[in-house]
Amino acid sequence: MNKARIAAAQLPAGRPVRLLFAGAAVLLALACVPQASHGQGIVRGAQEGSYQGNRIAGPVGGAVGGVVGAGVGGAVGAVDGILGIPYHGRRHCRGYYDGYHHFRCYR
Incomplete structure (x- = not known):
């Protein structure tokens, strides 16, 4: 009977x-890189920049604000996406924190 020799792989x-x-x-x-869906800062930055620029300086300010907002929003969105910082929105009213640590609007 022949015995087969098996060599271990090294x-x-x-x-x-x-x-x-x-x-x-x-x-x-590469598996740990955030997905493309996390890079939404460019769109939001352009929207907010064009809105504020148009409100303050008219149509020219809206165009310039959109470009600047896209650049800054892209940079902030990329940093927030890499660090994993969630965007919860902003409060659109002035207010205060009560004794129970709840935010209350003046309106």
């Missing part, structure tokens, strides 16, 4: 092992 020593671990680290880093 990892190559030296440089290829480092490349294997580097490739695994790159794939892990």
Whole structure:
């Protein structure tokens, strides 16, 4: 009866092992990148910039405010997306916090 010899697979020593671990680290880093749906700062920044610019300086201010708002909103949205900071909106009224730590509007 012939006995079959099975050789154990060995990892190559030296440089290829480092490349294997580097490739695994790159794939892990790419898996952790936020999705494109988190980068909504550009659209919101352009909308708010054009609204405020149009309100303050007319149509020319609206055009300039839209461009500047898109740039700044994109930068802020990218940083918030990378850090995972959620956007909860702003309060559109002036007010105060009562004794129970609830925000109350003056209106």
